[in-house]
Amino acid sequence: MQRNIRIILVETSHSGNIGSAARAMKTMGLNQLYLVSPKQPIDDQALALAAGADDVLKNATIVDHFEQAIADCELVIGTSARLRHLQNTLIDARKCGEKTIQFCQTGKVALVFGRERVGLTNKELLKCHYHLNIPTNPDYSSLNLAMAVQLVCYEIRMAWLADKKNYFNKENANLPLSSIENPYPKSLELEHFFNHTEHLYKQLGFIKNQGVIQKLRRLYQRAKIEKTELNILQGMLTAVEKQLATEQKQKIVK
Template sequence: MNLLKQIQIVLVETSHSGNIGSTARAMKTMGLSHLRLVSPKQSIDEQAVALSAGAKDVLEQAQIFNRFDDAIADCQLIVGTSARLRHLQSSLIEPRACGELAMQRAKQGKVAIVFGRERVGLTNEELLKCHYHLNVPTNAEYGSLNLAMAVQLVSYEIRMAWLNLTKNMQNDQQNLPLTENTNISYPSAESLAHFFNHTERLYRELGFIRNDAVMLKLRRLYQRCELETAELNLLRGMLTAVEKGLNK
């Protein structure tokens, strides 16, 4: 399996069609081909095609979604880009580590790398739905990166991790970067969303959750744990058992 095909580049509410085209070019140079657009402000037009500079095929097969949740629903690892550092310390990851992690997790399922709006980035709600938050350690005095530059940088690190992984496999080496059990299965974002909804509904009924802040903390906790599918199923079973007990 070509692990690069598991990587989904997601652009949220892109303002300029040219940025979509430039993103496609940045992706194709690094071997990435799956582009997802969430409610783009402009459609893929002639300017997008012109700036794609030969990556028209990436644009032609781009998927368009109306909702952010739908764009990441089938992905089991979501990495959101963010320039906000203060509130995300526990989940920050830099591009090189992101590339290595993306390649390892691509063995189990689809990986989404999410880029926000050109001016304001991702909302807090969107960031909360990401397992990790990618931050580029730019010059503190001038850290301006345009959208396509950011995509190019991250795509490069993903390709380097893929090349290293491929080389190690060809050399029959077992000590791969970030070695982990490839039999482990991780839930999709859609499955996690159902679990969070189930949790909130039950805990509100029990009176444990009385304001939104509690659920936000629980979401951060579970996201940080990177629940495996078997663990998620166990938690869902526990919630169902509690519900049955209440009904009795």
């Protein structure tokens, strides 16, 4: 569980929040912390608020861009307070914990927390398969970063404890290899497919604004495409490109 679940903090403003988040992680058995372009380094305040989770901080991976943090993950769940345009992909913390444990047994899962004041951008949210919303009291919805991380990590641990007997019993030794290997593509592979799709559809004149590709992203992510299915879709795009190239050559000859 520890190796395959990572907590990603995007452009954190206060180092103390990083330390508090590390403490929240360690109490629930998680230790893979990724920091995307933090505004402040891991300093004495971060170490003080980590309260013994120094190892999580010292082993944290720091990257410059969001895409680098999720590139090798098969499941990406982003937190968001925005609801209107994310209805089809919204999950609560309990469902988030269940999905995380389901996927982490065979692949990498990223739980993404945005900036303290503005959260994740729309572009970042589009790269997430699901969007986690914590239904706080509408009259007082103030939930700081470390609290949110603690709540989500708790649900992950509870889901792991509930699933422990089912997954780690002897029956799994008898499962065929294909049933326990992760069949889902990594985030980087999906991103390549989306870029390929956008390039070709623009060439065909089908995509004329970003709204279309955003809707296609949500559609494909909601469909939980497997690697073999993604290969078929990539093959279809390549076949169309080859046909276009052939027709273009024929026009030149004529």
